[in-house]
Amino acid sequence: MDSCKQSVIDKKIEKTIANLKANNMEAYFCRTKEDAALLAESLINSGDTIASGGSVSLVETGIMDLIKKKKYNYLDRAKEGITPEEIEQVYRGAFSADVYFTSANAITENGELYNVDGNGNRVAAIVYGPKSVVVVCGYNKIVRNIKEAEMRVKEIAAPANTVRLNKDTYCAKCGVCLSAKDGESTGLADGCKSEGRICCSYLISGYQRQKNRIKVILVGEELGF
Numbered sequence: 001m002d003s004c005k006q007s008v009i010d011k012k013i014e015k016t017i018a019n020l021k022a023n024n025m026e027a028y029f030c031r032t033k034e035d036a037a038l039l040a041e042s043l044i045n046s047g048d049t050i051a052s053g054g055s056v057s058l059v060e061t062g063i064m065d066l067i068k069k070k071k072y073n074y075l076d077r078a079k080e081g082i083t084p085e086e087i088e089q090v091y092r093g094a095f096s097a098d099v100y101f102t103s104a105n106a107i108t109e110n111g112e113l114y115n116v117d118g119n120g121n122r123v124a125a126i127v128y129g130p131k132s133v134v135v136v137c138g139y140n141k142i143v144r145n146i147k148e149a150e151m152r153v154k155e156i157a158a159p160a161n162t163v164r165l166n167k168d169t170y171c172a173k174c175g176v177c178l179s180a181k182d183g184e185s186t187g188l189a190d191g192c193k194s195e196g197r198i199c200c201s202y203l204i205s206g207y208q209r210q211k212n213r214i215k216v217i218l219v220g221e222e223l224g225f
């Protein structure tokens with residue numbers, strides 16, 4: 001990457017990390033996704049029960065492969081032949097996991113995590129349950145504030161994820177949320193009424209009373225959407 005552009009991105013990352021720490025979240029920077037996977041490995045122990053949200057970033061960093069290794073007890077909601085009842089058990093099991101891995105839909109420079117869920121299991125686990133939550137994000141998910149985070153989901157994350165998940169929604173067809181017009185939103189929770197809607201529960205994680213339960217690995221590469 002061009003060094004001038006790199007310097008701008010690095011300043012954004014530094015500010016975000018300082019504010020995440022001020023919000024009682026541990027925050028790390030890894031220049032590459034390979035370094036992020038090594039750091040993730042150092043944050044888990046053999047025998048740990050691990051769960052995760054669905055995440056392209058976890059796949060791209062190799063962390064999804066790491067946590068599926070036999071030395072960990074990975075609660076796999078996508079294993080072959082899993083029944084809807086077993087998926088429900090995995091979701092509930094995540095609440096007593098040692099470590100929960102996820103990405104975020106956006107991270108603000110003010111040190112807030114912004115996440116939007118359809119089912120709600122991921123935002124629930126971020127809020128409470130797992131002893132430790134590890135959030136892995138490329139620098140491309142850093143935004144200035146919650147307003148930008150809201151628009152990032154409506155204009156980038158949700159349209160791409162509905163295509164990935166094969167959901168029949170307005171944004172999958174049109175590339176933008178029904179509630180987004182010219183960079184503005186008609187309302188945070190406005191949108192389609194589709195059965196496949198993936199935007200139902202909205203979570204902002206700000207200052208945490210439990211110091212360093214949430215750990216954020218910011219990566220100096222673009223990851224996920």
Ligand code: SF4
Nearest residue numbers: 158171177191192199
């Ligand atoms: S509310 Fe519906 S149209 Fe809007 S981003 Fe979410 S899934 Fe897409």
